[in-house]
Amino acid sequence: MTTPTPPAPRPDTLRIANCSGFYGDRLAAAREMVEGGPIDVLTGDYLAELTMLLLWKARRRDPGAGYAVSFLAQMNDVLATCLRRGIKVVVNAGGLDPAGLARRLRELAGLAGLDPVVAHVEGDDLLPRLAALQADGETFAHLGTGQPLAAAGVEPVTANAYLGGWGIARALRAGADVVICGRVADAALVTGPAAWAFDWALDDWDRLAGAVTAGxxxxxxxxATGGNYAFFTEIPDPVHPGFPIAEISADGSCVITKHPGTAGVVTTGTVTAQLLYEIAQPAYLNPDVIARFDTVRLTQEGPDRVRISGARGEPAPRTLKVCLNYRGGHRNSATFVLTGLDIPAKAEFALASVRDAVGGDERFRRVDTRLEPGAPGTARLTVTWLDPDPEKVGRALFTALAGTGLAGYPGLYLEHASPKPTEYGVHWPALVDAGAVTQEVVLADGTRLPVPRPPAGGPYRASHLRRAPRAGTTPVPAGPLVRVPLGRLVGARSGDKGGDANVGLWARDDAGYAWLRSWLTTERLRQLLPEAVDLEVSRYELANLRAVNFVVHGLLGDGVAASTRPDPQAKALGEELRGREVEVPAALLEPVAAPRG
Structure with a gap:
């Protein structure tokens, strides 16, 4: 009689490393993370709403495209080492064709004499099912406007639901060395491996919320290690920062760190900044759980080690987010430089001349104009024309603009103009019932493994009834006021949420937060950001992070691909705010004993 082999002991800590934050990130990061120190899982995030459209364009040129090819280059560097050390690889590089990427990776691995177990996850692509889903009552109403998709008269070219991490966990349980996903939620790349390693249940809400936070x-x-960080001047070595690692424990808490000897830093400040990035309300919706970011606590445990604890989770939402994209048309733009005196009058003169030359704004679907001040005595006027017909915004437009060159305002010159228009896409964010989406793991031999679905909207447990902490009672300092840039006192991080933009601001001590939350109201934000004056603004407080988060609805129009802002992803919105001069209590500018980075 053979004695059965006991199961391997569960790890106390799972070290999950990231090697990509977007399609185009540092290629060497995979090698740096694998060779820089011990890790258990290597993850990479390659997808954004814009990326799905770019991958569709790539596949239109080449039917064999549709995935992040840079992932293959990274695997060429590290796959052999990962297999030898037992490092699992989990990525969403599959984009629109996870099966194709899995097949290609197996081919390349075979040429190198390697035989990895590669699985991929399917179920996110709803494009072939759109008509049937709509017939079943799914309206795919736009999250910003409420308009049903059918009423918009557009034809989507991509439609992908955000899947959770349970497909990844299922693939790892089936013995996969590499798991390739399409459109999964970014944090699923962490929740999946954690759920697999610690054998979590579908309703381990608090543990899952901790993993979502880490993800x-x-x-x-x-x-997370100092990149795009508001207080970058405080980082001794900010160039070429190491990529982050989440050391996750079985209870869902974690420590964020990086490999020793790499540049950058991990502080409560850098972690706070990233927690505020591209979020809306503190109840952060994920396909597997609703993570309450307003319950999270950060502790600096040592150099480059920040513990995240206390995350509370609520049952998974009954719906999944869907990223749809459709072809919006073509556009072209021209930038006029204005110098010297009478700049507003010169801008009006330029616009009048342009309208006369092109036959009026009404000839185009939309015309967008932006006048932005530059150095003293200068400004830039950018005019963008958008239309379904590429001929209208192509060479004919360019020729008409050129004809105004000697008949316009004094000092006229163009900084940018082109005879070639560009095609743009429009992002359509929507929801679909979670029960309408089936996730499957596909193995190399074609075997399909079903993936369980979280009990969406299930009953709360006692632990989940705890409310988020209220702001402390630290008083706002009294005394004289001084006028300084807002950024001398607070940090900020901003980004895009479809057609909306978020900007989160945080203070570095309790007194600063007491002032920030009482002073920075929605109306004051509108005063500081003139672009937001006529837009809806939502405001949320996260007392544990000493932070206030704002969502400026509609700032980015139809999303990144269609936005005519110079900063279409709102990356600089936070820094723009920090540069505004405001009156603050002088006492707040005194050095703090232990700044929180």
Whole structure:
């Protein structure tokens, strides 16, 4: 009689490393993370709403495309080492064709004499099912406007639901060395491996919420280790920062760190900044759980080690987010430089001349104009024309603009103009019932493994009835006021949420937060950001992070691909705010004993 082999002991800590925050991130990061120190799982996030459209364009040119080819280059560097050390690889590089990427990786591995177990996850692509889903009552109403998709008269070219991490966990349980996903939620790249390693249940809400929090922190690569950080001048070595690692425990808590000897830093400040990135309300919706970011606590445990604890989770939402994209048309733009005196009058003169030359704004679907001040005595006027017909915004437009060159305002010159228009896409965010989406794991031999679905909207447990902490009672300092840039006192991080933009601001001590939350109201934000004056603004407080988060609805129009802002992803919105001069209590500018980075 053979004695059965006991199961391997569960790890106390799972070290999950990130090697990509977007399609185009540092290629060497995979090698740096695998060779820089011990890790258990290597993850990479390659997808954004815009990326899905770019991958569709790539597949239109080449039917064999549709995935992040840079992932293959990274695997060429590290796959052999990962297999030898037992490092699992989990990525969403599959984009629109996870099966194709899995097949290609097996081919390349075979040429190198390697035989990895590669699985991929399917179920996110809803494009072939759109008509049937609509017939079943799914309206795919736009999350911003409420308009049903059918009423918009558009034809989507991509439609992908955000899947959770349970497909990844199922693939790892089936023995996969590499798991390739399409459109999964960014944090699913962490929740899946954690659920697999610690054998979590579908309703382990608090543990799952902790993993979502960790995943949200490391998903954007070096942004957690000092990249794009408001207080970058305080980082001794900010260039070429190491990528982040989440050391996750069985209870869902974690420590965010990086490999020793790499540049950048991990502080409560860098982690706070990333927690505020591209979020809306503190109840952060994920396909597997609703993570309450307003319950999270950060502790600096040592150099480059920040513990995240206390995350509370609520049952998974009954719906999944869907990213649809459709072809919006073509556009072209021209930038006029205005100098010297009478700049507003010169701008009006330029616009009048342009309208006369092109036959009026009404000839185009939309015309967008932006006048932005530059150095003293200068400004830039950018005019963008959008229309379904590429001929209208192509060479004919360019020729008409050129004809105004000697008949316009004094000092006229163009900084940018082109005879070639560009095609743009429009992002359509929507929801679909979670029960209408079936997730499957596909193995190399074609075997399909069903993936369980979280009990969406299930009953709360006692632990989940705890409310988020209220702001402390620290008084706002009294005394004289001084006028300084807002950024001398607070940090900020901003980004895009479809057609909306978020900007989160945090203070570095309790007194600063007491002032920030009482002073920075929605109306004051509108005063500081003139673009937001006529837009809806939502405001949320996260007392544990000493932070206030704002969502400026509609700032980015139809999303990144269609936005005519110079900063279409709102990356600089936070820094723009920090540069505004405001009056603050002088006492707040005194050095703090232990700044929180």
């Amino acid at each position: 949200h922190v490391i998903e954007c690569g070096a942004q």
